[in-house]
Amino acid sequence: MDEPQRADDAPRxxxxxxxxxxxxxxxxxxxxxxxxxxxxxxxxVRRDTEAAGSRGRRRSVGWPVPLQKFLDGRTLLTVRDSATxxxxxxxxxxxxxxxxPVRVVNRKGFAVGLDKxxxxxxxxxxxxxxxxxxxxxxxxxVLGVLRTAGAEPFLAYGTLLGAxxxxxxLGHDSDAxxxxxxxxxxxxxxxxxxxxxxxxxxxxxxxxxxxxGAAFKIEVPEGDVVRGLDVFGGFFSGGRLYLMGEVGVExxxxxxxxxGTATLEGRPLPVPARPEKLLxxxxxxxxxxxxxxxQFTTPERTSRALNDWFRxxxxxxxxxxxxxxxxxxxxxxxxxxKLARLGVQEARARGAQVLDVGAGAxxxxxxxxxxxxxxxxxxxxxxxxxxxxxxxxxxxxxFEGRYLNLAELRSVLSEGAALARDPRPRxxxxxxxxxxxxxxxxxxxxxxxxxxxxxxGLVLAEFHAxxxxxxxxxxxxxxxxxxxxxxxxxWGATSxxxxxxxxxxxxxxxxxxxxxxxx
Numbered sequence: 001m002d003e004p005q006r007a008d009d010a011p012r013x014x015x016x017x018x019x020x021x022x023x024x025x026x027x028x029x030x031x032x033x034x035x036x037x038x039x040x041x042x043x044x045v046r047r048d049t050e051a052a053g054s055r056g057r058r059r060s061v062g063w064p065v066p067l068q069k070f071l072d073g074r075t076l077l078t079v080r081d082s083a084t085x086x087x088x089x090x091x092x093x094x095x096x097x098x099x100x101p102v103r104v105v106n107r108k109g110f111a112v113g114l115d116k117x118x119x120x121x122x123x124x125x126x127x128x129x130x131x132x133x134x135x136x137x138x139x140x141x142v143l144g145v146l147r148t149a150g151a152e153p154f155l156a157y158g159t160l161l162g163a164x165x166x167x168x169x170l171g172h173d174s175d176a177x178x179x180x181x182x183x184x185x186x187x188x189x190x191x192x193x194x195x196x197x198x199x200x201x202x203x204x205x206x207x208x209x210x211x212x213g214a215a216f217k218i219e220v221p222e223g224d225v226v227r228g229l230d231v232f233g234g235f236f237s238g239g240r241l242y243l244m245g246e247v248g249v250e251x252x253x254x255x256x257x258x259x260g261t262a263t264l265e266g267r268p269l270p271v272p273a274r275p276e277k278l279l280x281x282x283x284x285x286x287x288x289x290x291x292x293x294x295q296f297t298t299p300e301r302t303s304r305a306l307n308d309w310f311r312x313x314x315x316x317x318x319x320x321x322x323x324x325x326x327x328x329x330x331x332x333x334x335x336x337x338k339l340a341r342l343g344v345q346e347a348r349a350r351g352a353q354v355l356d357v358g359a360g361a362x363x364x365x366x367x368x369x370x371x372x373x374x375x376x377x378x379x380x381x382x383x384x385x386x387x388x389x390x391x392x393x394x395x396x397x398x399f400e401g402r403y404l405n406l407a408e409l410r411s412v413l414s415e416g417a418a419l420a421r422d423p424r425p426r427x428x429x430x431x432x433x434x435x436x437x438x439x440x441x442x443x444x445x446x447x448x449x450x451x452x453x454x455x456x457g458l459v460l461a462e463f464h465a466x467x468x469x470x471x472x473x474x475x476x477x478x479x480x481x482x483x484x485x486x487x488x489x490x491w492g493a494t495s496x497x498x499x500x501x502x503x504x505x506x507x508x509x510x511x512x513x514x515x516x517x518x519x
Contacts, residue, residue, distance in 0.1 A: 013089035020062040030082035035075040042292035072096030125171030138220040149200040151180040154270040163264040172292035179232040187309035213310035215244040248302030336367030352425040358433035362388030369397035378404035406441035416451030430461040450491035453517035465511040
């Protein structure tokens with residue numbers, strides 16, 4: 001499917017097939033790919049492509065992995081300039097063997113597109129005016145709560161960009177961002193203030209997730225979806241503005257305060273006194289040019305400072321999100337591992353509840369609920385558990401998916417305290433957990449077990465051992481069973497035993513630690 005010759009210097013699409021797109025790229029610019037009228041992907045024609053010929057003008061780019069599973073059927077495929085909306089190529093294409101229209105939707109049937117992080121999400125250009133109005137309502141409410149709590153919040157990042165540049169939310173965006181610049185001058189006080197603000201938001205009835213010491217997410221129901229509204233904290237130090245999670249630049253305080261206003265979807269909302277200065281710090285001098293494929297390039301100095309002061313609570317979160325999102329639309333079933341089957345046996349014998357820590361997609365936890373045993377599935381990236389929880393609604397055992405971050409002591413203590421108040425025995429499953437977390441998280445897991453097993457119970461933990469697991473991308477380090485045993489005993493385990501190669505080499509060497517906690 002070839003494109004006729006063109007005289008101008010714009011990118012020229014040469015071919016589109018099931019492997020990707022081939023085009024010429026005289027200069028670099030962002031383009032959108034549409035299936036019908038739905039934008040599904042944006043990329044830069046040189047930055048994000050590879051040379052497909054010796055002269056360098058011919059470039060090719062493969063379909064992103066999240067989109068590949070949808071490429072079976074027919075669609076009107078359009079490539080357009082992101083900045084000008086000029087159509088560069090538009091033609092009916094067929095993928096695979098199906099004659100049905102290609103539909104890029106999530107499991108709830110909502111149209112989705114790739115965001116700037118490479119995730120398939122319902123972007124604003126696929127939502128109704130009513131849905132967007134509901135999100136702006138929630139943004140206004142959250143801004144009010146933060147003001148009541150003593151902060152001076154304003155629109156930030158993509159939400160600020162949409163308000164200042166276009167007066168509306170950006171069609172390719174998928175969430176709302178607000179920020180505030182603290183009057184505190186010490187990073188410790190900035191962290192304390194952020195946690196206090198989070199408590200105020202929770203008191204209003206919103207669910208939240210902590211990103212770092214100075215940033216958290218507020219989950220805002222919007223119709224049939226839940227949007228994440230990010231709250232980024234910042235402060236001034238040495239004449240520089242540091243704002244989670246990408247900004248660290250020389251900046252004048254009067255460019256932030258006193259706050260001004262800009263119109264977003266017809267509503268006047270707070271923005272910095274000089275919003276263009278902050279937008280330039282966030283997106284560079286070309287912030288006025290639309291770029292759905294924008295990628296942050298945070299200077300090392302800024303990353304190092306923000307890491308040292310505020311981060312460390314979300315270790316490897318993006319890697320786990322990418323790993324899970326590749327499987328987000330797969331069909332789940334209560335197919336169980338050997339460890340899950342053993343957990344069900346032990347739970348029945350003890351009349352115990354099961355806690356599946358590091359549950360992933362929830363397959364083991366689904367099996368537990370299917371067998372009539374109550375289970376709580378914990379994970380660091382819990383979005384995938386939503387599908388499992390819906391599936392388990394008809395099972396005889398109860399199923400609850402919950403967030404647990406072993407890198408954050410607050411998360412461990414709050415969940416552990418709630419479990420300690422519930423006097424029943426438990427069986428804790430931890431399959432491929434110990435080798436996927438660092439030493440601090442292993443200590444946190446031992447603490448969590450001590451709190452949740454106050455009335456007695458068992459821990460069953462499997463992990464990859466030896467050199468066979470060295471290539472697993474999620475594996476942080478080798479597990480020392482002797483060190484883990486000593487750790488668990490310090491936290492109250494009365495017995496710990498090691499069983500070697502419990503899977504018979506079917507997945508490399510996998511060992512199992514079994515620990516008993518007494519009442």
